[in-house]
Amino acid sequence: MKRYPLKTIAAPIVHQPLTESARSVLKMISRSGPVTRPQLSAALAFSKPTMSAAVGELEAHGLVASNGVARGAVGRTAVTYGLGAEAGFAIGVDCGTTQIHAMASKLDGQNFVELQQPVGVDGENAVQRFQAIETAIESLLSQCGKSHGPLRVIAIALPNIISQTLERLPARDDFAQTLQRLQDAYNVPIVVENNVNCAALAEYHEGxxxxxxxxxxxxxxxxxxxxxxxxxxxxxxxxxxxxxxxxxxxxxxxxxxxxxxxxxxxxxxxxxxxxxxxxxxxxxxxxxxxxxxxxxxxxxxxxxxxxxxxxxxxxxxxxxxxxxxxxxxxxxxxxxxxxxxxxxxxxxxxxxxxxxxxxxxxxxLSNQATALGAVRLGVDFAMAGLLGEDSSAGFLFPGTLAEPVRQ
CATH class of the missing domain: 3.30.420.40 (ATPase, nucleotide binding domain)
Structure with missing residues (x-):
């Protein structure tokens, strides 16, 4: 059994759902980056008391934090707010036949660690590729450090049809074992998607x-x-x-x-x-x-x-x-x-x-499209979880791996 020297702490659970105003603020900050309270109030049409309550709620959960001061045109200053450390980060992995391309990104879409490594001598060997996913994630996490907060999700892109049963995936049972080992090691949801779908998602958001x-x-x-x-x-x-x-x-x-x-x-x-x-x-x-x-x-x-x-x-x-x-x-x-x-x-x-x-x-986006799309998929999934929305994940482990129908 493979050993994982770095044990990632599971993301803390927000025990009570966020209020609607807090969700709106969190969503805007995740999409637009650091903003001031006046900018948030103007964009969301919130009163000062509503905005203060929403920001306070998010700060209490560690999901939002002040990260500097913005100076206006007439010299006035205002505190800017961005995502807090407890918002965490997502990992996206493009598992190709020749190499693994992995990225770690904050939930506002800011990528902060990236690696590429060859799959091995036989990239068409599915088992070898799945093992390469594990070593790539382990290596990536060793570079992330603790300042970026908890890992929220791992998203994996494969050059295969992805269904709830994965019945068309070569070495399906070996991949299921890989998912289980990742789940045991990191205790986070794992989203799996087709590589071209991921590339399409990246072009939509960034390309x-x-x-x-x-x-x-x-x-x-x-x-x-x-x-x-x-x-x-x-x-x-x-x-x-x-x-x-x-x-x-x-x-x-x-x-x-x-x-x-x-x-x-x-x-x-x-x-x-x-x-x-x-x-x-x-x-x-x-x-x-x-x-x-x-x-x-x-x-x-x-x-x-x-x-x-x-x-x-x-x-x-x-x-x-x-x-x-x-x-x-x-x-x-x-x-x-x-x-x-x-x-x-x-x-x-x-x-x-x-x-x-x-x-x-x-x-x-050239050769980066699939990896960027995978990490975007992970970010969207993690944000949906924090906001209490439907994640729209096509395949999610644990939970959706069903037995294929035997003809």
Missing amino acids: AAKHHSFAIYLQIGVKVGVGIVLDGKLFRGFRGGAGEVGHLPFPWSETEKPRFQHVETYLGSVQLLQRCKENWPASEGEPPLSTAELFSRAQTSGHARSCIQRHANDIGNLVASCVSILDPELVVLGGGVGQNAILLEGVDKVVRELCWPVEIRVSE
Whole structure:
């Protein structure tokens, strides 16, 4: 059994629910950062007695604390209030096939510790990846110290369909054991979510979709997937499989039969490189070994540009399908391939031809999107708990791991 040298103290429980005014103040401070009482009163339309009572209530629980003095334009000063130490923090973990990317964040969204570490020699080994989650969290917590208050939640992003039974997760029982060990060690809720959903959430709050109410995030890299965010909430579908566009029937043809997950295979970076390599002209040297090299060589190689243009057309076909079904306000392209701006013109042209115009952008968060989304998921969950609101967690441990239905 693995030993955990650092035992995290569980978050203290607020024994009686916060008043409505206190919840309003806490929510505003968590979203806008340190503010003064006059600013809070003006924004919330609270009287001075109501504001004093609300701030006093939150201070008594340690959820809000004064953190400095603000000086106005005419020289007047006012105490600013931010989240207190007892508000605590959240951890988000992006568990990929090659590396673990973990972050710790206060509940006002301020990240304060981050680490990245390789998974191991065999990233496709699910058990090895799950073990890497444990060591990453242990290492991250060793850097957090005690000044940031209690750990409130751990959020884990995985490249899999996430349902209440996790029946489609490779090595499901091993992952359940990992969750139990984390629960035993840290005594906090654990939220699990699909990695593309997390990236979509991050783009909504901090990236290209920041000022849009309904956006979809299309990841094009080694694998393909869509995350759907409406008014800050993830749409997961009935079984957690919403956005799994890799399962779309493909190809549609009079002579070919659709193959399982062939959209993902065809649009994935491995086959993109293979198609480019097959007809790569000898006059342009050796073919690229990675998609990053392919896009870099597009400046000087006509064949590279041709391969990229064809891939943009293929991505455009997929985007047009998603737009026709969901009618989003914005489409964000991400992933190792999708985040390249050279694709935008070709994708946009195909979408306009096949359905109707829609705003299309590339990711602003690049390879950080999933980790940022995971920690955001954790922050939202922790704040919902403090505010007495629905956390909207798709999968929560302990509590929601049910036995899969055996056919």
